[in-house]
Amino acid sequence: MASQPTETLARQLALVIDLNVCVGCHACVTSCKQWNASGSAGPLADQNPYGAEPTGTFFNRVQTWEAGSYPDTDTIHFPKSCLHCEDPPCVPVCPTGASYKRKEDGIVLVDYDKCIGCKYCAWACPYGARELDEERQVMTKCTLCVDRIYDELLPPEDRKPACVKACPTGARLFGDVKDPESEVSQVIRERGGYALMPEWETKPANHYLPRQVTPAAVPAGAPGAAAQPAAGAGADSATSARSGGAR
Amino acid sequence: MNPAFSVISFTLLAGAAQGLVVALACAALGGVAAGRGFLLVALGLALAMLVAGLGASFLHLGRPERAWRAAAMWRTSWLSREVIVLPAFTALVALWWLLAWSGQAMPALLAVAALALAALLWLCTAQIYACLRFIQEWAHPLTLANYTLVGLGSGCVLACALAAGFGERALLAAAAPWALTLTFAAWAARTAALLRNAGLKPKSTAQSATGIRAARLVQKSMGMSAGAFNTREFFHRASALAVQRVRWALHGLGFALPAALMLGAAQTGSTHPGWWWLAVASQVPGLLAERWLFFAQARHPQNLYYQTVG
Numbered sequence: 001m002a003s004q005p006t007e008t009l010a011r012q013l014a015l016v017i018d019l020n021v022c023v024g025c026h027a028c029v030t031s032c033k034q035w036n037a038s039g040s041a042g043p044l045a046d047q048n049p050y051g052a053e054p055t056g057t058f059f060n061r062v063q064t065w066e067a068g069s070y071p072d073t074d075t076i077h078f079p080k081s082c083l084h085c086e087d088p089p090c091v092p093v094c095p096t097g098a099s100y101k102r103k104e105d106g107i108v109l110v111d112y113d114k115c116i117g118c119k120y121c122a123w124a125c126p127y128g129a130r131e132l133d134e135e136r137q138v139m140t141k142c143t144l145c146v147d148r149i150y151d152e153l154l155p156p157e158d159r160k161p162a163c164v165k166a167c168p169t170g171a172r173l174f175g176d177v178k179d180p181e182s183e184v185s186q187v188i189r190e191r192g193g194y195a196l197m198p199e200w201e202t203k204p205a206n207h208y209l210p211r212q213v214t215p216a217a218v219p220a221g222a223p224g225a226a227a228q229p230a231a232g233a234g235a236d237s238a239t240s241a242r243s244g245g246a247r
Numbered sequence: 248m249n250p251a252f253s254v255i256s257f258t259l260l261a262g263a264a265q266g267l268v269v270a271l272a273c274a275a276l277g278g279v280a281a282g283r284g285f286l287l288v289a290l291g292l293a294l295a296m297l298v299a300g301l302g303a304s305f306l307h308l309g310r311p312e313r314a315w316r317a318a319a320m321w322r323t324s325w326l327s328r329e330v331i332v333l334p335a336f337t338a339l340v341a342l343w344w345l346l347a348w349s350g351q352a353m354p355a356l357l358a359v360a361a362l363a364l365a366a367l368l369w370l371c372t373a374q375i376y377a378c379l380r381f382i383q384e385w386a387h388p389l390t391l392a393n394y395t396l397v398g399l400g401s402g403c404v405l406a407c408a409l410a411a412g413f414g415e416r417a418l419l420a421a422a423a424p425w426a427l428t429l430t431f432a433a434w435a436a437r438t439a440a441l442l443r444n445a446g447l448k449p450k451s452t453a454q455s456a457t458g459i460r461a462a463r464l465v466q467k468s469m470g471m472s473a474g475a476f477n478t479r480e481f482f483h484r485a486s487a488l489a490v491q492r493v494r495w496a497l498h499g500l501g502f503a504l505p506a507a508l509m510l511g512a513a514q515t516g517s518t519h520p521g522w523w524w525l526a527v528a529s530q531v532p533g534l535l536a537e538r539w540l541f542f543a544q545a546r547h548p549q550n551l552y553y554q555t556v557g
Contacts, residue, residue: 053473068463069463076457089379093379094324095316095317095327123382126547128481195458196455196458
């Protein structure tokens with residue numbers, strides 16, 4: 001079922017997240033929430049927001065990880081949202097057809113009017129990218145701001161996902177990963193962009209650019225100069241070994 | 248996973264109803280006579296269990312008023328297939344009940360159709376879980392064996408309890424050995440699944456989930472301090488001791504005590520319904536524990552992203 005090969009699309013919009021420059025400011029989280037709570041995907045409910053146990057629905061989270069052992073540790077901020085897989089396991093399991101992948105641009109969406117809230121698609125997503133809106137009782141997820149990127153009322157430079165526009169360090173790139181000349185395809189090639197959980201062969205469209213140690217930032221003789229942080233070194237060698245499989 | 252009572256009760260109720268109907272259909276095909284009163288009560292109970300199970304599965308939905316849409320994607324979704332097969336099976340049992348009520352014999356073709364639909368329903372229910380390849384505890388043929396054998400065993404025990412109560416000696420004599428055999432088979436399959444689960448090594452790691460290839464990789468923050476769907480739906484939050492007690496209930500009440508009672512009835516040659524109803528009473532909490540553990544033991548890879556509030 002889920003392992004059936006799917007047709008390859010000519011166009012696949014996606015995000016590329018540069019872990020080298022993400023500073024973990026959560027601006028992408030709040031701008032995503034703002035846009036999607038007030039746009040056509042809304043209201044994206046929070047429940048009990050000022051109570052003892054608040055709970056909310058978000059399309060995007062920024063997590064923080066620590067790699068390596070002291071003193072060679074690296075703090076890595078890790079934004080996570082729907083990866084718009086090329087072979088999305090969440091789509092074929094949906095009993096109503098509410099979950100679907102658009103042929104024209106590869107965006108994975110939920111038709112909120114068809115969703116029965118059975119949560120099966122969330123079980124079928126290994127990344128935990130889907131969140132049930134507890135108020136509307138339908139499944140929600142990142143839309144790649146589909147109601148924004150094609151809006152001709154917006155200036156062309158604003159026709160990007162809200163998270164991309166909000167990022168102060170330019171850690172989020174947006175484009176067509178099937179176009180070899182696009183900015184996202186180029187950085188995936190040049191920087192060793194990789195996919196998450198490649199073991200499940202979901203072929204995520206979103207890619208991540210690994211941490212890399214900038215030589216000028218490590219003065220000679222400093223503790224970090226001899227032994228590079230484990231995360232950076234490990235990430236580079238891992239992606240060079242896996243880049244053939246990823247794309 | 249966080250076991251949902253709606254799904255636990257649906258799979259147990261429907262499974263036992265399927266097993267009960269299978270026992271009755273096999274008896275009909277095998278020429279074992281059964282009285283009209285017994286058939287009406289047994290089929291009526293199976294119908295009630297199926298309808299209650301259907302009701303429980305409705306309660307699982309966020310938008311039950313749209314449930315009719317769930318039959319649409321039968322080409323790709325096992326859940327959609329189940330949504331089609333369950334009403335079909337229920338309708339067939341209702342038809343059989345009407346035939347019994349009007350005093351007509353069950354045509355052999357209908358009995359065969361009941362067997363086929365029951366098997367198909369077990370396949371659909373089990374595959375809903377077994378097709379999720381990254382939930383390694385479920386993605387195995389033992390899931391299908393578990394759902395089928397637990398349903399057959401519990402349904403057959405229920406058939407024997409009813410047969411003993413109605414004094415259907417021929418049916419009881421024919422079904423009792425099957426009830427015992429199927430209970431042992433279900434116990435063996437469940438034990439095999441538990442042993443397999445204990446030895447599973449998760450394919451996904453923090454490293455593969457993030458692509459950060461450091462030997463030591465620790466989550467410092469999941470990115471929120473408040474709760475979310477992801478922190479509730481996929482974590483059962485029960486202590487190791489509680490899970491251990493559930494495992495004891497699974498083995499003891501789900502299989503060992505019912506099997507001992509059936510052996511007791513066989514040894515003493517007793518046809519008293521008490522033996523069988525005690526077995527059923529033991530199975531209710533025992534199999535609830537069994538199904539709870541089925542869901543609780545499933546480790547979803549998404550949990551790697553939600554380890555630390557920070």
